Every structure is written in structure tokens, then in C-alpha cells.
Amino acid sequence: MPDTNRQIILKSRPEGWVTLDDFEMRQGDVPAPGPGDVLVRAVFMSLDPYMRGRMDAAKSYAANFDVGEPLKARIIGQVSASENDAFQPGDVVFGMLDWADYSLAAGGRGLRHVDADLAPLPYHLGALGMPGMTAWIGMELGEPKEGETVFVSAASGAVGQIAGQIGRLRGCRVVGSAGSDAKVAFLADELGFDAAFNYKTADGILAALESEAPEGLDVYFDNAGGAVLEAALDHANPFARFIECGMISQYNLSREETPGIRNLTHINRKRIRMQGFIVSDHADRLDEFTDEMAS
């Protein structure tokens, strides 16, 4: 075990786009566990869009990161030292821990064992982790029916790709958008989306939807917000379900800079249900999710 620990510290709250200057690396001693504590070495770390909100002073749904302290992430790691009977050195664990080589889980709180035989370790942060459960809960709320059309934005992201897979398993036509040709090829060739397009180079997002989803949208799994959401409202079918998982197009913009959505009258006219959700509200369904997703 090395005797120094590297931590990534939030140096300042970003205004608009995040820059490297908002972070600094701090080197220090590896902490020693006190009674009940567990020392964990990070192996895999999940960096996710929700973190942008936690860098702000403004209230988000998760507790904010503190300036001058390490940022936190969902981590799969290995126990290095333990003063807690529930965890032994060598155990593979999951926890919300520091952006660092080593973190202390005080009293072992928030740590849980990971079944490394169920799937490769990174899957526990992806399809079997928070992004997978986010996609699964969102699609539960969206209630896709066989033969319907599901549209997923930011579809090549950790959540979007799983949402698309679930849509296919439900017997839907699944259309995805992403922001590069490489991502679009990944969606169409590797993930088996029925259609995919690059929203940055398409000749209009609405035109792309009309072409790739000729029967209109029944479920929209929204990770993007902004112009993609506006086009999806235009192309929605009556009684469409809009699952509001995230609006990454807006996270770095102030209120004044945000392009507004001007066609919300479709919600009324088309009887759209728009449902925001956060996966952590649905922790009671973790076992149900793990069973279905692992299979």
C-alpha cells in the first residue's frame, strides 16, 4: 500500500462550462480507519451528468459538493483496511466515495458488498448500477407498449443505451439521437437501435424524427432537453409519455442563456404526460431491477 493518497478537490464553483481550473489535485497521507471505519481503494468510478448540478451552490436534488473538499462518485473498490466486522480486507464493495485513490467510509455507512460473480465489475456501475436502474425506472414510468415508438436522446450515454435496450425488449421501435457520427454508428451497429441520427448534423431535428419515426413518438426518454425536447413535442403522438430523466443541454447555461421551450401547448392538445423522476426515490425497487436486469 502506497503511503500517499491523491484526491481531486473542487477548487471553485464553475460558472457556465466547467474548466480544469475548477479542480485541483491534493496529495496527502492515506487515512487510517478509526473504530467502525472502512478504508476503500477505488477500482472503478462512475462520472455522471448529475454531478454538474452538484458543483453549483444552487440547490439540486443531491447534496452539493463542497468547495475545498474532494468530489464524490459512485465507486466500485476493494477494502484495504477495516475496523468494521462487516467488511474484511479484499472485499469488493460499492459506495459513494471520494474522487481519490483511497476513501474512508466512516462507520462503513453507505458501503455494500458487490457480487463479483454476477457480472464484470464495471457493469455494477453501469447496466446493473445507477445508470441501468435509472433507465429501467424511467421506462417503467413510460409504459412502452409493443409496437409503439420510443425515442431516446443522448442515447449513447450510460442511461440512454440501456433505455433503448429496454425499449427493444418491450417490442418497440427504438430511435436514438446522439451528437457524433461515431456515437450514431455505435447505436445502430452495436446496440441494435432501429434508427439513430446525429442531432448536430441532421437537416433539422424534427425532419430527422419524421424520417426515422414515421409513426410519431409514443415514449420520449429525455436526457437532453432544449431543441431536442421541442422537436419531440412537435412529433409526439396523442397520449405520449415524456420521461424527464435529464436535460444535459441546459446544465451549463444560466436561466438567461437557456433557450426556452415554446411549444408546450402540445402537452395540453396531445394530452402528454411529462414525468420527472430521480432514481434514488425508487430504491425500494432495487432487487426487482437487479433480478430483471441481470437476466
Add this chain to the structure above:
Amino acid sequence: MPDTNRQIILKSRPEGWVTLDDFEMRQGDVPAPGPGDVLVRAVFMSLDPYMRGRMDAAKSYAANFDVGEPLKARIIGQVSASENDAFQPGDVVFGMLDWADYSLAAGGRGLRHVDADLAPLPYHLGALGMPGMTAWIGMELGEPKEGETVFVSAASGAVGQIAGQIGRLRGCRVVGSAGSDAKVAFLADELGFDAAFNYKTADGILAALESEAPEGLDVYFDNAGGAVLEAALDHANPFARFIECGMISQYNLSREETPGIRNLTHINRKRIRMQGFIVSDHADRLDEFTDEMAS
């Protein structure tokens, strides 16, 4: 019975705001019923915001008005002449009929008898009619719970005032907004809203909500859209329900003129459910509504 009939004709489709030049009055003979037809003299007519959409060529949820033809409205009238065994001269009926002194209901279609003993006739177009049922269905979807705060925009309108009453009956704090001091006084003094404000003269809509709904919004019954919707999103509590009944602030504006809603990220962060609806989808609940509302 006079031998002339006055009809209001849609002369041209309005662009933006409606003007008198979009209409003309046509005088003609009172039509004679053919086999199965019923001739109805209009007594009360309901003019409602949804009609603005029907004046456009663009597809709305209701069939559009035709240029050169009389506009239609929900009407309480009396049968003047009938070639239909189900309706006798003198019967009080409800139907979607012409903006005119007299209309023919071909084959009696869409006509139904009105129980004039249940309530004064205009109530059958208001609290017991489409506006009342719209308010009731919307509040059913909004699921207000005792002790929660309900905010209603365009609260002095036919739908809004009933929505507010239902909120009070459910044990909620009810706050309304309207566009004149006279309407605000009507809400507070006549209808018993717990608080009301004039959104045009308030020192900021959000500030008014913070003052009148200090515990935040749990249900927002939206008839307005636009700036009021944006403020309601800012002031919504987690898990708030937004009932999208209408967005009258936008009906006369083109897409380009419409001020966009820039804070939809609250839908995600606050897990808001935004539900569009149209009362005619819920016709199967008419009896349930009439029973509850008449009492």
C-alpha cells in the same frame, strides 16, 4: 316564431389576435326540420378559450371551424320544431350548435335533454357543464391532498373558479391569479380563495407566489402557460402535479412570438408530473361528475 335567423359566420381565419373583421353576421330564413331533425332556439351559449384553436387552420384537438360557416358553441336551448320522436317542442336541450338564433340538429344527433330542476339553466353550461367537468377531471388528475397548496391561474374563468372550489372542498389552501383587480376581489371575496393576486400588477409573479403560498405549490392547475407557468415551476414543491388544462397566454401567438419556458429542469429535479388532458377524453365519467357536482 320570427321568420329570420341570425348566424355569426367565420369570415377569415385570424392571424394572431382575433378581431371583429374575422366575423360577419348573416341573416336568412329559419331552417325547417327534415325527417329526424330537431330545430333548437338558443337560450344560453358558452364561449370558451378552446374556440381560439378551432379558428386556426392548424390541427387542434377539436374539429376546426370552417370559413364561411357558422361557428359552433355549447348551447342550452329549447326545441322549436321537431321531426324526431325523442324531442318535443318546448323541451330544454343541450347541444353543440351554431352561433345563431336557431340551429338544426340533423337527426337529433348530439342533443340531450337537460334536467332543468337540477339547477338554473346556465349552470348546465358552467359548473355542471363542460367547464365544471374540465375542472373536476383536472383536479382528479392533480390528486390534491388535505393540507396541500393548490394554485390556479386564470382563476376567475369558468374552469378556474370551479377548480378552486374543488381544491377548497379537498381541504387545500387555494391561491388564484387573475388579470384585473376586480377579478382578484371576486376570487377573494365571493369565491373564498385563500389568497389571490393580479399577475399583471404584482411585483413579480414568483414573489407573489412566495408571499401567498409560503409552503410552495403541490398542485398547479394551469390555464395560463407562459410567465405564470415559469414562476409556478420555480415555486413548486418536490413531487408537485401540474395539470395542463390550457395556456391561454399563448393562443394568439405564433411559435416565434411565444416566450419559451426556460426552467423545465425543475420537472426533473423536483420530480414534477405534468399532465395534459382534454375533458372530452373522460366522457365516461360524466355521471360520476354530475352526481358529485350537483351535490
